Amino acid sequence: MKRLLYLIYFWLIAMPVFVVCTIILALITYLGCPLSKSNWFCFYPGMIWSRIAIWLSFCSIKVEGWENLDAKAGPYVVVANHQGAFDIFMMYGYLGIPFKWVLKEGIRKIPFVGAACRAAGFIFVDDTKPSSIGKTMKSAHEVLASNTSIFIFPEGSRSSDGQMARFKKGGFIMASELGVPIVPIAIDGSFDVLKRGSLTVTPRRLRMTILPTMHIEDFGEPPMNIQLAAREAQRRIAFAIPSERKFKEA
Structure with a gap:
């Protein structure tokens, strides 16, 4: 009965409210970013949008490790495992520092959201076109050079089974x-909220742990330091996840 009541609430109340908030906040971003030189319009409407999404879903969230992140010491390349769609709301809503996303090209086509992402200067990558890698790296360099952090999911896409796939090297190349x-x-926790291919949300306790900063020069000289740093970042993330969903050793 509780599940039925939640689904009625979700489709009749939460989803319409979320859609309206998405349109309003996307328009604020789209119109505000060109008018402001600061990151306010490029980041904070999205942060509000993400917190609304988690609030409407009845999920709770716990963030640990704030002491490991000094907002004034950036920019950073921020990397995280990608369990599910709600990872976006967790990162955007609760990391606490402005950043630019590295997104799949398909996000451009989402009504309102795609336009807002373009206006905010987010970085798009087309996995189907190897030639786009150079453009993506150039855009990333420009963002980092402007003292703004970058966020990327090194797995490339969210998990289908709760296990981490091997991290790709793109974000670590940027850092190097x-x-x-x-x-x-x-x-941790987002895999069970909205599984890949599902249209229904299940409230869960979400947990986000900010781990100690890594310096890629500590892993030797390029190009080996890139691979070593990627493996170490993934190892640390896996160790910090209390559930049984660890990364694949393929």
């Missing part, structure tokens, strides 16, 4: 080329 610190984030 500009000498930017890496902040690993461990996300």
Whole structure:
């Protein structure tokens, strides 16, 4: 009965409210970013949007490790495991520092959201076109050079079974080329909230752990330091997740 009542609430109340908030906050971002030189319009409407999403879903969230993140010491390349769709709301709503997302090209096509992401200067990558990698790296360098952090899911897509896939090297290459610190984030609980391919939300306790900063120069010389840093970031994230969903050793 509780599940039935929740589904009625979700589709008749939560979802309509979320859609309206998405449109309003996307328009604020789209119109505000070109008018302001600060990151306010590029970040804070999205932060509010994300907190509304978690509040409407009745999920609770716990954030640990604030002491490991000094907002004034950035920019950073922030990396996290990708359990589910709610990872976006967790990161955007609760990390606490402005950043630019590295997003899949398909996000551009989402009504209102895609336009807001473009206006905010987020970075798009097209996995189907190897030629787009260079453009993505150039955009990332420009963002980091402007003292703004970057966030990326190194797995590339959210998990289908709750296990981490091997981290890709793109974000770590960015960190290596500009000498930017890496902040690993461990996300747990979101896999069961909205599983890949599902349209229904299940309230869960969410947990986000900000891990100690990594410096890629501590892992030797390029290009080996990139691979070693990627493996170490993934190892630390896996160790911080209390559930049984660890990364694949394939």
